[in-house]
Amino acid sequence: MAAEAERLFKRALVPILLPEKCYDKLFVQWDLLDVKLPQVLKILGAKSAEGLSLQSVMLELMALTGTMVYSITNNFPFSSWGEALFLTLQTVTICFLVMHYRGQTVKGVAFLACYALVLLVLLSPFTPLAVVTLLQASNVPAVVVGKLLQAATNYCNGHTGQLSAITVFLLFGGSLTRIFTSIQETGDPLMAGVFVVSSLCNGLIAIQVLFYWNTKPPHKQKEQ
Numbered sequence: 001m002a003a004e005a006e007r008l009f010k011r012a013l014v015p016i017l018l019p020e021k022c023y024d025k026l027f028v029q030w031d032l033l034d035v036k037l038p039q040v041l042k043i044l045g046a047k048s049a050e051g052l053s054l055q056s057v058m059l060e061l062m063a064l065t066g067t068m069v070y071s072i073t074n075n076f077p078f079s080s081w082g083e084a085l086f087l088t089l090q091t092v093t094i095c096f097l098v099m100h101y102r103g104q105t106v107k108g109v110a111f112l113a114c115y116a117l118v119l120l121v122l123l124s125p126f127t128p129l130a131v132v133t134l135l136q137a138s139n140v141p142a143v144v145v146g147k148l149l150q151a152a153t154n155y156c157n158g159h160t161g162q163l164s165a166i167t168v169f170l171l172f173g174g175s176l177t178r179i180f181t182s183i184q185e186t187g188d189p190l191m192a193g194v195f196v197v198s199s200l201c202n203g204l205i206a207i208q209v210l211f212y213w214n215t216k217p218p219h220k221q222k223e224q
Contacts (some may be wrong), residue, residue: 035083035171036090039164040097049098050217051161053153057095059146061115062138066089067194069122070136071186073129083174085092138196146202154208159215168209172202 043049045060064084071081081159099108120136123129175198182191 002163010054020213035174036087036094036164038170040090040093040186042162042164043094043101044193046162047102048162049076049094051153051157051159052098053146053150053162054095054098054102056150056153057091057098059149061088061091061095061145063142063194064091064197065119065122066135066139066142067191069119070132072123074186074188076186076188076191080182080191083178093172094181106117119188133190136190136194140197143194143198143201147205149169151204151208154205154212157217158212159217160209160212161217163205164208165209165213168206172206175202177198 017035043052064087068081068084068088071084092112096108097110099105099111103219148161154163173196178195179192179199182188
């Protein structure tokens with residue numbers, strides 16, 4: 001059943017949204033280093049993070065960290081959570097860039113140091129399994145609230161700002177695929193549930209990207 005669902009998913013994406021070579025790289029070989037790279041490059045190119053909700057990015061980072069730590073603690077195969085590692089690194093970068101382009105570079109550096117410290121503590125043998133499981137369980141509300149915050153930001157602005165359409169669609173497709181692979185490779189309903197919720201929320205943002213496709217952020221007038 002999972003294999004049939006994956007075939008239907010591929011048929012829906014190829015070649016309408018993605019060429020087959022790109023699909024295989026992302027969803028077969030799981031080369032996800034490029035998923036959020038378009039978002040990073042868009043922020044750097046515009047020298048602005050306008051339209052991105054920092055709270056949303058932070059909550060997404062929390063969810064990714066929970067998945068990664070939970071998987072490592074339970075000795076799940078790397079193929080079932082490896083993308084969380086790469087997405088975490090890219091999301092940390094986006095968090096820093098959002099702060100940097102808001103004029104809060106020092107705060108961004110402090111955030112990186114604090115995050116690294118928290119991650120070390122979570123991965124240490126001193127952290128009880130119950131705490132790690134609770135962190136993973138909190139992924140669902142974190143994903144929902146985070147995506148709703150971004151959706152609310154898009155709605156209030158009337159545009160999606162510097163949000164990368166490529167990244168949004170890749171995250172949506174990736175979370176859909178991970179529902180089936182997580183069931184196959186881990187059999188953990190908590191893992192699968194997180195990806196179900198993530199798919200629904202990513203789908204909401206994808207719809208907004210399409211809705212605001214031709215709407216551009218207004219140019220700010222320079223002060224005389």
